[in-house]
Amino acid sequence: xxxxxxxVLVVDDDPDICxxxxxxxxxxxxxxxxxxxxxxxxxxxxxxxxxxVLLDAKLPDMDGLELARQMRRADPxxxxxxxxxxxxxxxxxxQSALDQKLICGFVEKPFSHAVILRAIxxxxxxxxxxxxxxxxxxxx
Amino acid sequence: xxxxxxxxxxxxxxxxxxVQDYGYSREELLASTVGQLHLPADMPALLDAALMPPASLExxxxxxxxxxxxxxxxxxxxxxxVAFAGKSACLTIASDASERKKxxxxxxxxxxxxxxxxxxxxxxxxxxxxxKNFLEKSRQTARQIIGKxxxxxxxxxxxxxxxxxxxxxxxxxxxxATEGQRLTYRTPGVPIxxxxxxxxxxxxxxxxDHVLLLMDDVTEQMRMSEEIRQxxxxxxxxxxxxxxxxxxxxTKGNILTWNKAAxxxxxxSFEEVKGRSFFEYCDEAGVxxxxxxxxSRENSGMSECNLxxxxxKRRSVSCVFSQMTNDAGQTAGFVIVGRDLTERRKxxxxxxxxxxLASLGVMAxxxxxxxxxxxxxxxxxxxxxxxxxxxxxFRRECAEKVHSGIRKxxxxxxxxxxxxxxxxxxxxxPVDLPSVVKGALSIVENQAKVQxxxxxxxxxxxxxxxxxxSGLLEQVFMNLFLNAMNAMPNGGTLDVSAERHGGDLLVRVxxxxxxxxPEDLDRIFDPFYTKALPGxxxxxxxxxxxxxxxxxxxxxxxxxxRGKGSxxxxxxxxxxPAEEVKR
Numbered sequence: 001x002x003x004x005x006x007x008v009l010v011v012d013d014d015p016d017i018c019x020x021x022x023x024x025x026x027x028x029x030x031x032x033x034x035x036x037x038x039x040x041x042x043x044x045x046x047x048x049x050x051x052x053v054l055l056d057a058k059l060p061d062m063d064g065l066e067l068a069r070q071m072r073r074a075d076p077x078x079x080x081x082x083x084x085x086x087x088x089x090x091x092x093x094x095q096s097a098l099d100q101k102l103i104c105g106f107v108e109k110p111f112s113h114a115v116i117l118r119a120i121x122x123x124x125x126x127x128x129x130x131x132x133x134x135x136x137x138x139x140x
Numbered sequence: 141x142x143x144x145x146x147x148x149x150x151x152x153x154x155x156x157x158x159v160q161d162y163g164y165s166r167e168e169l170l171a172s173t174v175g176q177l178h179l180p181a182d183m184p185a186l187l188d189a190a191l192m193p194p195a196s197l198e199x200x201x202x203x204x205x206x207x208x209x210x211x212x213x214x215x216x217x218x219x220x221x222v223a224f225a226g227k228s229a230c231l232t233i234a235s236d237a238s239e240r241k242k243x244x245x246x247x248x249x250x251x252x253x254x255x256x257x258x259x260x261x262x263x264x265x266x267x268x269x270x271x272k273n274f275l276e277k278s279r280q281t282a283r284q285i286i287g288k289x290x291x292x293x294x295x296x297x298x299x300x301x302x303x304x305x306x307x308x309x310x311x312x313x314x315x316x317a318t319e320g321q322r323l324t325y326r327t328p329g330v331p332i333x334x335x336x337x338x339x340x341x342x343x344x345x346x347x348x349d350h351v352l353l354l355m356d357d358v359t360e361q362m363r364m365s366e367e368i369r370q371x372x373x374x375x376x377x378x379x380x381x382x383x384x385x386x387x388x389x390x391t392k393g394n395i396l397t398w399n400k401a402a403x404x405x406x407x408x409s410f411e412e413v414k415g416r417s418f419f420e421y422c423d424e425a426g427v428x429x430x431x432x433x434x435x436s437r438e439n440s441g442m443s444e445c446n447l448x449x450x451x452x453k454r455r456s457v458s459c460v461f462s463q464m465t466n467d468a469g470q471t472a473g474f475v476i477v478g479r480d481l482t483e484r485r486k487x488x489x490x491x492x493x494x495x496x497l498a499s500l501g502v503m504a505x506x507x508x509x510x511x512x513x514x515x516x517x518x519x520x521x522x523x524x525x526x527x528x529x530x531x532x533x534f535r536r537e538c539a540e541k542v543h544s545g546i547r548k549x550x551x552x553x554x555x556x557x558x559x560x561x562x563x564x565x566x567x568x569x570p571v572d573l574p575s576v577v578k579g580a581l582s583i584v585e586n587q588a589k590v591q592x593x594x595x596x597x598x599x600x601x602x603x604x605x606x607x608x609x610s611g612l613l614e615q616v617f618m619n620l621f622l623n624a625m626n627a628m629p630n631g632g633t634l635d636v637s638a639e640r641h642g643g644d645l646l647v648r649v650x651x652x653x654x655x656x657x658p659e660d661l662d663r664i665f666d667p668f669y670t671k672a673l674p675g676x677x678x679x680x681x682x683x684x685x686x687x688x689x690x691x692x693x694x695x696x697x698x699x700x701x702r703g704k705g706s707x708x709x710x711x712x713x714x715x716x717p718a719e720e721v722k723r
Contacts, residue, residue: 014513014517016514016517016541016544016545017513017516017517019517019541020516020517020520020521023520023524024520057509058509058589058590058592059592060589060592061592062592063592084509085508085509085510085511085512085513085515085516086505086506086508086509086512086590109512109513109515109516110512110515110516110518110519110520111516111519111520112523113520113523113524
C-alpha cells in the first residue's frame with residue numbers, strides 16, 4: 001500500500017478539531033476523511049476501510065467507545081485511537097478500553113503535535129508490519 | 141263583734157257590723173258556729189285557741205276569716221272570756237287588717253326577692269328583720285336571729301375588725317348612708333364569702349328609726365376577676381416569653397401590643413412602636429393585602445417579609461397573620477406571629493452553596509470536555525504557527541482559531557463562574573424568568589451534549605417577570621436539568637418549556653428517562669433522599685429546589701411514569717402590572 005493511499009478517518013463533532021487533525025494527518029502523507037457523527041463514521045469506515053480511526057469520546061448521537069465497539073464488530077482489525085478531553089490519562093474507562101484492545105491508544109486533548117504525530121505514525125506503522133496487532137501507545 | 145259559746149262554739153250574739161262584713165244574715169250566723177267564718181285549713185288552730193280565750197281584751201291576735209262569697213280577709217282580733225245568758229262565752233272584736241296585711245306580704249316578698257342580703261336593725265342594734273337571702277347565705281333561720289344583737293349574728297372578729305357596731309350607731313346618729321365597703325364573712329362551717337355592704341338609715345318622722353344593712357355577695361365576681369387577672373397575667377407571660385414575634389394591631393394596622401421577641405428582632409421597644417402603623421416597619425404588598433378591606437376575609441395567611449430594624453437593616457421574617465374578630469363576628473384587629481428567619485436563611489444559603497458546588501462536581505467532566513475542545517484548537521493553531529514557510533492565508537486562519545478557541549473557553553468559564561458565585565444578596569428583585577431558564581440551560585448544555593441528550597426548548601419570547609433572587613432561581617433550574625439528565629444515562633431528550641397560566645408562569649422540565657417509582661415520588665423532595673450512585677448526587681438538589689421555590693411563593697410538582705420519564709413543573713407568581721409599575 002502506498003503511503004498516500006493510507007486513509008485516516010477523523011470522527012469529531014467539532015469541525016475545528018477535524019481541521020487540526022486533518023492538517024496533521026496530511027502532513028504524514030495520509031488521506032484524511034472526516035465524520036461529524038457516528039452514523040457518518042460507520043458509513044465512512046465501511047466505504048473507505050481506514051488504516052486508522054481518530055475518535056472523539058463524546059459524539060452527538062452515540063458515545064465514542066460504543067462507536068469503537070460497533071466499528072470493531074464490522075472490522076475487527078481497524079486500529080482506533082481515542083482523542084478526547086472528556087477522559088484523563090489514567091481514567092479507568094480508558095484503561096479498560098485499552099485492556100480490551102477496543103482502542104489502540106489514547107491522546108488527551110489538548111495535545112502536543114509532536115506527541116500525537118508520534119502516536120499516529122506508530123499506529124500506522126504497526127498496521128503495515130502486522131495488520132491487526134496493535135500495541136497500546138503512550139498518551140504523550 | 142260577736143259572742144260565742146265556749147262549749148259548742150255556737151254564735152250567741154252578732155252585731156250589725158259582723159252581719160255586714162261577712163255577708164251572712166244574723167239568723168244564719170246564730171244558727172252556726174264560729175267555724176263558719178274560718179278556712180278549713182285553719183280549723184285545728186282555731187279549735188285550740190277558741191276554747192281558751194284570754195281573760196281580757198289585751199292580746200291582739202291575727203286571724204284569717206272567710207266571707208260568705210269566699211273572700212279571705214285578715215282581721216285583728218281581741219277576745220275575752222265573758223258570761224252570756226248564763227253560759228261561758230267569749231267576746232270577739234274583729235277589725236279588718238287586710239290592707240295592712242297586704243302591705244306586709246308585699247314588703248316581705250320584696251325583701252326576699254332582693255338578691256342582696258338585708259338586715260333591719262333597731263336602735264339597740266338588734267335584728268328586726270332578715271331577708272331570705274341573708275338567712276340562706278348565713279345558714280340561719282329567722283327564729284335564730286330575729287331579736288338578736290348584731291354581735292350575736294356576726295362573728296365577733298368581724299364585728300371588732302370592721303367596727304360594724306360603731307358604723308351602725310353613726311348612721312343612727314348622723315342620718316347618713318355609708319358607701320359600699322368590703323366585708324369578708326368567715327364563720328366555721330360556712331365557706332368564706334365576700335360582701336360589699338352599705339348602711340342605709342330608715343327615717344320615721346324626724347329621727348332614724350332603723351338602719352338597713354345591705355350586703356351584696358361578690359364572692360363569685362371576686363373569684364372570677366381574680367381568675368381573669370391570673371389568666372391575663374399567664375397569657376401576657378406566654379406572649380412575652382415566646383421566642384417568636386407576637387404583635388397585634390387594630391384593623392388599620394396600628395400596633396397595639398409588641399412582645400419581647402419583636403423588640404429583640406427589631407430593636408424597637410413597645411413604647412417606640414405603640415400606636416404606630418405596622419407598615420412603617422414592614423411595607424410589602426404581601427403584608428398589606430391582609431389588611432386591605434377588599435381582601436377576602438380568610439382567617440389567616442402567611443407571608444415572608446422584611447422587618448425594618450432600628451439599626452436600619454432588614455431582617456427576613458416569616459409571618460402568620462390572623463384576624464381577631466369580636467362577638468359580632470366583625471374584624472377587630474390582627475394578630476401577627478413572626479419568626480426571625482435570619483439564622484435559617486444563613487444555613488439555607490450555606491446548604492445551597494455546598495449543593496451548587498456538588499452539582500459542579502457532577503458536571504466536571506462535561507465542563508472539562510467542553511473547555512478542552514476550544515483549548516485544543518487554540519493550542520494546535522498556535523503550534524501550527526511555529527512552523528516555517530506558512531501560507532499567509534493559513535497563518536491568518538490559525539490566528540483566528542487561537543482567538544476564537546480562547547474566546548469560547550473563556551465564555552464557558554464565565555458561565556461557570558456566574559453559577560458558582562455565592563448568592564449573597566437575597567433581596568428579591570424583578571427577574572425575567574425565561575432568561576434565567578436560558579442561562580441555566582447554557583450551563584448544562586455541555587453536559588447534555590456529552591450525555592447524548594437532545595435539548596428542546598420552548599420559551600416565550602416576551603419577558604415573564606417574577607419577584608425573586610435570580611441566582612437562587614437559576615440554581616433551581618440547574619438542579620432540575622441535572623436531575624433530568626441524570627435520569628437519562630443513555631441519552632434522551634430534555635424538553636424545557638414555559639408558559640403563562642393565569643397570574644403564574646409555569647416552567648416544565650421533562651425528560652425521557654427511566655421515571656420515578658410511586659414510592660419514591662412521595663419522598664423525592666426530602667433532603668438527602670437519593671437514588672444516585674455515590675459521587676453522582678447529594679440528594680439535596682430537589683429539596684433545595686423545593687425550599688427556594690417555596691421562598692418565592694411558588695410551587696414545584698412532579699409527574700412521572702415508569703419507563704417513560706418525568707416532568708417537573710415549577711409554578712411562580714408573575715409580578716402584577718401594579719407591582720411592575722411600582723418597581
